[in-house]
Amino acid sequence: MNRIEHRRVRFLFGALGCVPVFLAGWFAWLQVLQAGSLPRAGHGPVALSATAADVQRDRSEPLPGPRGTILDRHGAPLAVDCDSFEVRADVTPPRSARTGCAAFKRYCADLALRLADALVHDDGLADRGAARAEHLQRLGVRLTAAFALDRMPADGPLPATVPGHAEILVASDVAVLSAIEALAATDAGQSSLLLHMRHDHLRSYPERELTYGLVGYLEDAPVRDDDGRLVGYRSQAPAGLEAVAALQPGAPGLREYRVDSRSHRFFAGKNQAPSPPTRLETTIDLELQKIAARELEGQARSVAENGGSPPQWGALVLIEIATGDVLAAASWQRDVQHARGAAFTPYQQLYEPGSIVKPLVFALALQRCGLDWNDVYDCSSAGSDHHADVGGRTVRDDHPCGRLTPHEIIVNSSNIGAVKVGGLLSRDEWKHYLEFYGFGRTLDLPLPNERIGRPASKGWLPGITAAQFKRWTGSSYSIGYELQVNALQMARAYLTLLSGQRRELRLVRAVEVDGVRQPAPVAEATRELDPGVVEAVQSAMIDVVSDAEGATGRHVVEAFRKQGIELHGVVAGKTGTAKSRSTVPGKGAVEVRNASFVGFAPANAPRYLAVGVLQRDDSARFYGGSYAAPPAARLLLEALSLEQRQRLRQEPQVSATPGGSGRGREAPETSQAGR
Amino acid sequence: MKWLLCGLTFALAVGLAIATAAIRAGNTLVKRQIEEERERIEWRRVERQRLHVLALNEVTPERLAQQLRALAEPASTAAPAEASPWQ
Numbered sequence: 001m002n003r004i005e006h007r008r009v010r011f012l013f014g015a016l017g018c019v020p021v022f023l024a025g026w027f028a029w030l031q032v033l034q035a036g037s038l039p040r041a042g043h044g045p046v047a048l049s050a051t052a053a054d055v056q057r058d059r060s061e062p063l064p065g066p067r068g069t070i071l072d073r074h075g076a077p078l079a080v081d082c083d084s085f086e087v088r089a090d091v092t093p094p095r096s097a098r099t100g101c102a103a104f105k106r107y108c109a110d111l112a113l114r115l116a117d118a119l120v121h122d123d124g125l126a127d128r129g130a131a132r133a134e135h136l137q138r139l140g141v142r143l144t145a146a147f148a149l150d151r152m153p154a155d156g157p158l159p160a161t162v163p164g165h166a167e168i169l170v171a172s173d174v175a176v177l178s179a180i181e182a183l184a185a186t187d188a189g190q191s192s193l194l195l196h197m198r199h200d201h202l203r204s205y206p207e208r209e210l211t212y213g214l215v216g217y218l219e220d221a222p223v224r225d226d227d228g229r230l231v232g233y234r235s236q237a238p239a240g241l242e243a244v245a246a247l248q249p250g251a252p253g254l255r256e257y258r259v260d261s262r263s264h265r266f267f268a269g270k271n272q273a274p275s276p277p278t279r280l281e282t283t284i285d286l287e288l289q290k291i292a293a294r295e296l297e298g299q300a301r302s303v304a305e306n307g308g309s310p311p312q313w314g315a316l317v318l319i320e321i322a323t324g325d326v327l328a329a330a331s332w333q334r335d336v337q338h339a340r341g342a343a344f345t346p347y348q349q350l351y352e353p354g355s356i357v358k359p360l361v362f363a364l365a366l367q368r369c370g371l372d373w374n375d376v377y378d379c380s381s382a383g384s385d386h387h388a389d390v391g392g393r394t395v396r397d398d399h400p401c402g403r404l405t406p407h408e409i410i411v412n413s414s415n416i417g418a419v420k421v422g423g424l425l426s427r428d429e430w431k432h433y434l435e436f437y438g439f440g441r442t443l444d445l446p447l448p449n450e451r452i453g454r455p456a457s458k459g460w461l462p463g464i465t466a467a468q469f470k471r472w473t474g475s476s477y478s479i480g481y482e483l484q485v486n487a488l489q490m491a492r493a494y495l496t497l498l499s500g501q502r503r504e505l506r507l508v509r510a511v512e513v514d515g516v517r518q519p520a521p522v523a524e525a526t527r528e529l530d531p532g533v534v535e536a537v538q539s540a541m542i543d544v545v546s547d548a549e550g551a552t553g554r555h556v557v558e559a560f561r562k563q564g565i566e567l568h569g570v571v572a573g574k575t576g577t578a579k580s581r582s583t584v585p586g587k588g589a590v591e592v593r594n595a596s597f598v599g600f601a602p603a604n605a606p607r608y609l610a611v612g613v614l615q616r617d618d619s620a621r622f623y624g625g626s627y628a629a630p631p632a633a634r635l636l637l638e639a640l641s642l643e644q645r646q647r648l649r650q651e652p653q654v655s656a657t658p659g660g661s662g663r664g665r666e667a668p669e670t671s672q673a674g675r
Numbered sequence: 676m677k678w679l680l681c682g683l684t685f686a687l688a689v690g691l692a693i694a695t696a697a698i699r700a701g702n703t704l705v706k707r708q709i710e711e712e713r714e715r716i717e718w719r720r721v722e723r724q725r726l727h728v729l730a731l732n733e734v735t736p737e738r739l740a741q742q743l744r745a746l747a748e749p750a751s752t753a754a755p756a757e758a759s760p761w762q
Contacts, residue, residue, distance in 0.1 A: 082725055084725075085721065175721050175724075177719060177721075180718045204732075207732070257710065267707075267709040
């Protein structure tokens with residue numbers, strides 16, 4: 001190598017050696033001289049390092065936690081949060097669209113069309129054309145608002161005020177795969193569009209129409225700032241179990257990812273899942289709820305089909321006596337078209353209960369006021385309206401009764417006899433009666449907007465003497481007047497009677513939060529009615545549902561017998577018919593008739609309690625025994641039948657093959673395996 | 676010889692730089708593919724959950740039983756008996 005070549009090589013490697021020197025100088029310039037040249041409000045200056053450069057590309061997406069799941073007593077979901085996407089679009093109109101107003105509007109219209117087409121990419125849509133038109137209209141409104149299209153002239157150059165970029169909401173609750181894929185394809189095909197699919201939740205309610213009343217629903221309430229401007233929406237539950245605070249979503253999760261300069265996402269591997277949903281185990285039995293709804297609706301419609309006007313409203317509830325669990329609470333409303341508005345009668349519709357309170361009064365009179373169950377009361381009446389004067393007040397029966405024991409008074413539902421027995425109760429005892437059975441007291445169930453039935457206040461005014469109280473209010477209470485209740489309150493009263501102690505209804509069995517199950521606490525109470533008292537009243541109610549002459553449940557027994565079902569001894573109960581005045585929208589104050597029935601089964605060892613009530617807003621004959629008793633009795637029979645089927649399912653199955661065992665269980669020694 | 680070593684070192688440095696860039700580019704590509712795959716899985720997970728709830732709505736035991744009952748027997752339309760004017 002000669003000198004010239006040496007120089008060339010030295011020059012070359014010298015030049016190459018300058019590269020690291022240059023780089024070192026560059027880094028020193030950035031790290032030392034320029035350090036702190038990118039200040040941030042509230043923080044230290046951005047560090048000019050490779051890590052800082054990476055962080056610039058880091059993004060994170062909150063993963064909202066799901067609302068709690070509501071389950072029926074067997075674990076079937078009644079309300080569950082499903083994952084979905086909220087689709088937002090970053091729209092940056094291309095240069096070709098910004099050449100003029102007409103081109104810009106064409107671009108926006110085309111974009112709306114493409115997005116609407118993608119959104120209706122769902123085979124399950126009933127009316128795709130209508131859905132597309134709806135999406136198109138909504139997207140048009142949003143693009144118009146984002147780019148001020150309404151203030152833009154039809155033609156001519158694009159105003160300088162038109163923003164170069166906007167973010168719009170494309171759709172919420174997108175969960176259909178084909179629509180999501182179509183949106184992704186639209187995104188990939190348009191460089192001016194960038195779609196963001198943010199995780200969201202869509203509340204689903206299996207068997208929705210049956211559970212509005214108990215499960216409730218969610219609605220979006222607007223959230224405004226101090227200046228009254230709309231800043232968003234917040235879900236709130238105006239009715240039902242949805243209002244339970246434990247159902248609120250838990251801590252949200254976080255997904256981290258990275259993006260490039262064109263906002264393409266890159267996997268970063270970091271993911272923090274949101275809190276799992278709370279599980280609210282309710283007492284509702286979905287199958288019994290369906291039966292109750294079917295029976296109530298069928299009964300209400302059959303009234304109309306038989307020539308009468310359909311009932312204004314109705315309620316049918318079923319309670320498990322051992323636990324106080326509300327198994328079913330069905331609702332019927334004649335004048336409300338949507339199930340959402342028609343679902344709350346069991347705890348929102350008040351009515352005067354009428355004769356179904358008689359066993360409640362008699363039990364207390366027997367326990368506390370010296371009623372002798374063997375005494376005979378003169379219940380004879382006069383005139384075609386079967387009236388009699390009792391303590392200075394005219395009381396009417398529906399049929400002549402003669403001399404009756406308390407047992408027979410209940411069976412015949414004699415008002416004259418009931419007022420005479422009620423006369424044994426003093427004002428203080430009546431006060432105790434209201435407290436003991438829970439009339440005027442909230443159900444204390446997680447059901448917002450409950451209407452609490454109360455006794456009329458006129459009887460309790462300070463100026464009313466004990467004699468006046470006894471003559472008017474006491475006698476009214478004896479036959480279920482001057483007192484308003486809802487169906488669940490009446491169920492609680494009978495639960496108390498049959499248990500002999502104060503009982504409360506239960507709608508939530510347990511709450512499971514983060515895998516820890518918290519059962520609902522059980523209230524302790526002392527027995528206030530002797531077993532003999534309960535037994536006496538129960539025995540009378542068994543005879544109400546019989547074909548004995550004068551028994552008010554005779555017609556329901558005969559109707560069931562025609563279908564091959566013997567009710568006597570299986571279902572016991574008490575019928576009630578009350579005539580009162582109620583305000584009906586469009587009609588003003590009208591006379592209404594409340595047909596009600598409270599029943600329990602099995603009659604001798606009750607496990608289920610049902611309360612049925614139907615109200616008609618006319619003066620036509622409408623009796624508890626004919627109209628309210630059949631659906632309640634059928635519901636009780638169905639509950640017994642279902643219980644038996646469930647027991648059979650749980651019992652060991654006997655294999656047909658010798659030595660074989662049942663499904664997942666061993667055959668017991670006493671089984672007939674092998675026969 | 677020393678110049679040869681220098682040249683080789685330089686070539687190695689350049690090679691390492693190119694290899695590093697290639698590996699990082701490959702990583703980026705894979706990260707993008709993983710992200711796309713993750714998104715597709717996520718979409719299917721959401722779809723599966725939607726279909727599950729849809730199935731809950733449509734194929735309840737009670738509805739199946741109702742359909743079977745309707746097939747097995749004609750609907751009965753028993754009207755309630757009118758009671759005497761008693762309570």
